Amino acid sequence: MPRLLIAASGTGGHLFPALAVADAMPADWNVSWLGVPDRLERQLVPSRYPLHTVRAGGLQGRGLRKLLNLLQLLQAVRSVRRLIRRERIAAVFTSGGYIAAPAILAARWAGVPVVLHESNAVPGKVTRLLGRLCSQVAVGLPQAAARLPRCRPVVTGTPVRQAFLEPAPLPDWAPKGSGPLLLVMGGSQGAVGLNQMVRPLLAKLTAAGVRVVHLTGSNDPEAGQPLPAGVVELPFSDEIPGLLQHAALAISRSGAGALSELAVCGTPAVLVPYPAAADHHQDVNAAAAAELGAAVIVWQHGPAEPALERSLWRLLGPRLRGAAAACDPLKQMSTAMGELAVRDADQRVAAMLSTPKG
Numbered sequence: 325m326p327r328l329l330i331a332a333s334g335t336g337g338h339l340f341p342a343l344a345v346a347d348a349m350p351a352d353w354n355v356s357w358l359g360v361p362d363r364l365e366r367q368l369v370p371s372r373y374p375l376h377t378v379r380a381g382g383l384q385g386r387g388l389r390k391l392l393n394l395l396q397l398l399q400a401v402r403s404v405r406r407l408i409r410r411e412r413i414a415a416v417f418t419s420g421g422y423i424a425a426p427a428i429l430a431a432r433w434a435g436v437p438v439v440l441h442e443s444n445a446v447p448g449k450v451t452r453l454l455g456r457l458c459s460q461v462a463v464g465l466p467q468a469a470a471r472l473p474r475c476r477p478v479v480t481g482t483p484v485r486q487a488f489l490e491p492a493p494l495p496d497w498a499p500k501g502s503g504p505l506l507l508v509m510g511g512s513q514g515a516v517g518l519n520q521m522v523r524p525l526l527a528k529l530t531a532a533g534v535r536v537v538h539l540t541g542s543n544d545p546e547a548g549q550p551l552p553a554g555v556v557e558l559p560f561s562d563e564i565p566g567l568l569q570h571a572a573l574a575i576s577r578s579g580a581g582a583l584s585e586l587a588v589c590g591t592p593a594v595l596v597p598y599p600a601a602a603d604h605h606q607d608v609n610a611a612a613a614a615e616l617g618a619a620v621i622v623w624q625h626g627p628a629e630p631a632l633e634r635s636l637w638r639l640l641g642p643r644l645r646g647a648a649a650a651c652d653p654l655k656q657m658s659t660a661m662g663e664l665a666v667r668d669a670d671q672r673v674a675a676m677l678s679t680p681k682g
Contacts, residue, residue, distance in 0.1 A: 345441075360612040443465075620635050
């Protein structure tokens with residue numbers, strides 16, 4: 325039975341596509357996982373795949389911090405190489421992030437094929453530096469391929485979990501009514517800045533008949549305050565597929581994972597790129613959707629500024645007024661969002677792994 329080591333760590337943007345690939349691998353493959361201590365993989369992976377951990381940091385920093393990061397990287401590479409040899413790993417897959425660097429270097433050192441998937445339109449530092457050492461590089465968006473000429477990347481789309489590809493019901497706890505459903509989500513860790521933009525608008529939206537599900541993340545100090553009728557606030561939900569499939573509109577960060585989930589569900593979006601994202605990659609991700617007419621970009625702003633409110637009324641207003649479908653911007657945006665979808669991205673990447681070029 326061939327053995328695959330998946331190196332994915334940290335955030336849902338790295339973990340969920342990797343989990344989708346793991347689930348898509350042929351039944352005769354044995355999958356194990358490489359992560360770092362005390363990150364999200366500790367919650368998501370052990371019940372499904374054996375989890376091994378090493379300490380790994382970024383490639384950034386200056387002076388002493390840079391030296392310490394380099395020493396930690398070297399130690400991680402040695403540990404991962406021992407793991408590859410001990411477990412007789414036949415191939416390595418990584419979806420980027422801190423754990424990708426030791427995984428790629430160790431696989432190269434051990435002579436094992438390694439496939440790297442880059443989901444963002446602007447490739448991350450590890451992809452730019454180490455992509456050339458990989459057997460194959462897969463990318464989620466064509467814009468990334470143009471930025472990696474030396475890697476000869478293959479555009480596969482970004483894998484999403486199977487639950488997003490199958491019809492899902494609206495959760496029973498979602499607000500009841502006939503008005504359009506607005507889903508607010510900031511990613512696996514939430515987004516305080518986005519939450520602060522949305523909260524002043526909730527009373528006006530619900531008064532107009534909009535139902536709102538607001539996923540705040542677990543680190544929002546303002547969560548738990550009294551809410552208008554028609555709003556459900558939760559730190560997170562594992563029923564995102566049903567929420568997206570039934571939402572008229574989403575307000576979201578523009579991480580590649582979120583964008584892929586929006587696309588396969590055909591959910592129009594107001595995208596609020598995370599201002600501090602590395603290389604402003606969320607700006608470019610959002611532009612890929614906006615260029616197709618699938619999304620509107622609103623830059624993060626203070627609670628008193630009007631940009632988000634104006635966009636919401638422009639998009640939701642026709643539906644609230646009962647306008648004909650031909651005059652409903654959300655219907656047109658939903659069609660455009662579907663053009664971004666790659667529904668078999670998990671199968672494409674799994675095929676690259678099960679028949680590696682070496």
